Amino acid sequence: MNAGLLVFLLLVVLAFFGLPIYLAIGVATMTAMMYVGFPLQAIAQKAFLGLNSASLLAIPLFILAGNLMAQGITQKLISASNIALGRVRGSLGSVTVLASALFGAISGSAVATVAAVGGMTVPAMKKEGYDDNYAVACASCSSLLGPMIPPSISLVVYASLTETSIQKLFMATATPAILCTILFLIYTLYYGYKNQLPMQPATTMKEKMAAMKDNVWALLMPILVLGLIFGGICTVTEAAAISAVYAGLVGMFIYKTISFKNLLNTLYETTISVAAIMILVGLSKSSAYVVISSQLPSLFAEAIQAVASSKVAVILLINVIYLVLGCLMEGNCIIVMMVPLMLSLVNAYEINLIQFGIITCINIYIGCITPPVGISLLVGTKLGNTTMGGSFKACLPFLVIALFILALVSFVPSLTLWLPTLLG
Numbered sequence: 001m002n003a004g005l006l007v008f009l010l011l012v013v014l015a016f017f018g019l020p021i022y023l024a025i026g027v028a029t030m031t032a033m034m035y036v037g038f039p040l041q042a043i044a045q046k047a048f049l050g051l052n053s054a055s056l057l058a059i060p061l062f063i064l065a066g067n068l069m070a071q072g073i074t075q076k077l078i079s080a081s082n083i084a085l086g087r088v089r090g091s092l093g094s095v096t097v098l099a100s101a102l103f104g105a106i107s108g109s110a111v112a113t114v115a116a117v118g119g120m121t122v123p124a125m126k127k128e129g130y131d132d133n134y135a136v137a138c139a140s141c142s143s144l145l146g147p148m149i150p151p152s153i154s155l156v157v158y159a160s161l162t163e164t165s166i167q168k169l170f171m172a173t174a175t176p177a178i179l180c181t182i183l184f185l186i187y188t189l190y191y192g193y194k195n196q197l198p199m200q201p202a203t204t205m206k207e208k209m210a211a212m213k214d215n216v217w218a219l220l221m222p223i224l225v226l227g228l229i230f231g232g233i234c235t236v237t238e239a240a241a242i243s244a245v246y247a248g249l250v251g252m253f254i255y256k257t258i259s260f261k262n263l264l265n266t267l268y269e270t271t272i273s274v275a276a277i278m279i280l281v282g283l284s285k286s287s288a289y290v291v292i293s294s295q296l297p298s299l300f301a302e303a304i305q306a307v308a309s310s311k312v313a314v315i316l317l318i319n320v321i322y323l324v325l326g327c328l329m330e331g332n333c334i335i336v337m338m339v340p341l342m343l344s345l346v347n348a349y350e351i352n353l354i355q356f357g358i359i360t361c362i363n364i365y366i367g368c369i370t371p372p373v374g375i376s377l378l379v380g381t382k383l384g385n386t387t388m389g390g391s392f393k394a395c396l397p398f399l400v401i402a403l404f405i406l407a408l409v410s411f412v413p414s415l416t417l418w419l420p421t422l423l424g
Contacts, residue, residue, distance in 0.1 A: 003036045004296030004341075007287050011337060021333045022279040029287045036294075043286045050285025051278060054237055055159065055166055059281075060274040061240030062151050066107025067266045068247035069221070070116040072257025076218035077102045078120055082200060083208050083215075090192015091200050092128065093138045096121040097145070097184045101177075104146035105222030106243055108153045110331075110368045113146030114139055114376045114383075122383045128198050132386050133394040134191065140380035140391065141398035142184060144365045148177040150226065151236065153277070154361045157332050160281055161288065161339050164353050166236045168420040170229055172354045175415055176362065176405050183401045191397075217250045230423065277332065284336035297344035304345050311349045315410050318342065319363060326367020330375065334364050355409070358416045362406050369395050369402075 010028035015021060026043070033040055069077075081098040085091045100117045107113060118139030125135035147154055150170035159166045191197070203211075224246065228239040251258035258266070291297065308314045325334050339360060346356050368376035371388055381391050408415050 001035075002294050002296055002299070003032045003038075004291035004294035006035060007032045007290050008296075008337065008341075011287075015329065015333070020276075021330060022276060022283055025280065025283045025287050025333075025336065029283065029290055032290050036290075038290065038293075042289060043283075046286040046289045047282035050160065051282045053160060055235075056156065056278070056281065058151065058156050058166065058237045058240040059153055059277055060270060061237070061244045062106070062108045062153065062156075063112075063273055063277075064266070064270045065240065065243040065247045066103075066109060066112045066116075067270050068244065068251055068258065069103065069106055069218075070112070071262060071266070072251055072255045073218045073221065073247060074099070074103055074116045075120065076215040076255070078117065079211055080215040080219055083203075083211055087199055088189060088192060089199055090130075090188055090195065090197035092121055092125045092130065093134070093188035093192060093197075094185055096125075096138050097142045097181065097188055100139075100142035101145045101149055101181045102219070102222050104149040104177075105226055106151075106247070108147055108151040108156075110143040110146045110365060110376045111379060114143035114379045117142065118380055118383050122380065126384065130197060131195075131394070132384050133390040136377075136380040136384035136386050136391040137394035137398060138188060139383065140369050140374075140377045141395050141402070143376040143380075144368060144398075144402060145177060145181055145184070147365055148173060148180060148362065150174055150177070150229065151240065152361060154331055154335060154364060155357060156236075157277070157281055157335050158339060158357045158360060161284065161335065162343070162353055162357065164357060165420075167229060167232075168354055169357050170236065171420040171423060172358050172416040173361070174230075174419055176358065176409050179408075180401065180405045183404070184398060187397055187401065217254050221246055221250070232423070280332055280336060284340075287336070288340040291340050297341050300341050301345040301348055305348070311351070312411065314345065314349050315351065315359070318345075319359065319406065319410060322360065322363035323366065323370070326364055326373075327370045328373055329367075330373065331361075331364030331367055334367070335360060352413060352417060354420060355413050355416050358409050359406070362402070362409055366399070366402050366406065369399065 007028045010031055011024050014024035014027060078099045081095040085094040100113050103113050103117055122135045122139050126132055150173055155169045156166055159169055225239050225243045228234050229236055308317050368374060371392055381388055
């Protein structure tokens with residue numbers, strides 16, 4: 001049996017039986033190496049080389065910034081969003097979308113977004129008489145904006161596997177992310193007027209100005225980070241470090257929502273989250289070494305070419321594969337498993353690696369709301385105490401919008417490539 005195929009099959013089987021993904025990759029890679037006689041020390045060597053990258057420092061720093069934001073700053077973002085949208089019907093749904101977009105400009109994680117923003121807005125929507133399933137669907141689907149709006153943890157992982165510019169990937173995802181945010185807002189406004197949902201109480205201009213003054217430090221954070229990255233003032237890793245320091249200082253000394261004890265707990269939780277991701281990234285280099293050495297990517301490319309002869313058909317088939325896997329597996333695992341396998345195919349059809357990265361990541365973001373794995377939807381149903389089936393049905397309009405964005409990214413390359421080209 002082909003060693004690369006053995007890695008793939010063992011990974012799927014072990015993950016299906018509940019073994020943590022990083023362990024599944026390690027066991028599958030070690031077994032395949034023993035099967036073909038590769039030296040086992042290559043696992044440690046390739047894992048070290050995979051982690052020996054300054055750009056990967058952005059992952060723990062953005063996760064830390066997101067965890068610090070969740071302790072008070074997120075509430076300020078929701079308050080600022082409510083000032084802009086509070087006087088429309090169903091405003092809490094629109095506020096959820098906008099606050100998720102703002103939170104996503106720091107955290108880069110869908111799960112963190114639904115937990116931080118949905119944890120506040122879902123109970124509020126239920127209290128004001130919103131349909132429970134709609135409240136959960138709105139928060140769960142809005143979490144897609146968390147990683148879609150730069151920065152994105154998944155794009156950093158993709159960049160480490162393909163040696164693509166992280167800064168250009170972040171620029172490429174900005175346009176589809178903004179478009180998706182606008183379409184989500186349009187749908188929540190339509191839903192609110194259609195169902196005559198309540199508006200927020202009217203406030204005077206003096207009250208609005210006072211609230212904006214209180215929220216200004218929170219609003220400056222996403223502006224600061226994106227401005228630093230898009231302006232080329234500093235690298236993505238440096239921007240991540242600045243965002244973490246900024247979140248800590250604002251939370252501790254301005255809003256006073258973070259105590260020293262809370263800071264230690266946040267650092268501990270961040271360490272646990274980062275360890276799982278970094279082990280996954282390191283071991284992915286070892287598995288990629290086996291997969292590439294076995295010539296499996298070339299065999300995979302030949303098999304796809306036998307089924308789909310045109311570039312459009314290949315991109316469509318890639319999306320179908322990703323969407324199916326997204327229903328069954330965690331996003332970063334899909335990137336680690338499938339990207340090395342598809343690179344030969346992508347190069348054969350001259351698909352731009354930046355465009356391919358955005359296609360890959362939007363697919364796995366959609367997987368966050370598709371059962372049975374759908375981690376964002378699972379978190380949302382726990383927040384709203386609803387069933388997976390009922391909430392997923394309410395997610396369908398959002399899902400259609402996300403698939404529309406995916407289609408644009410897949411078949412209109414200029415949508416993602418114009419900004420990296422313009423800003424160089």
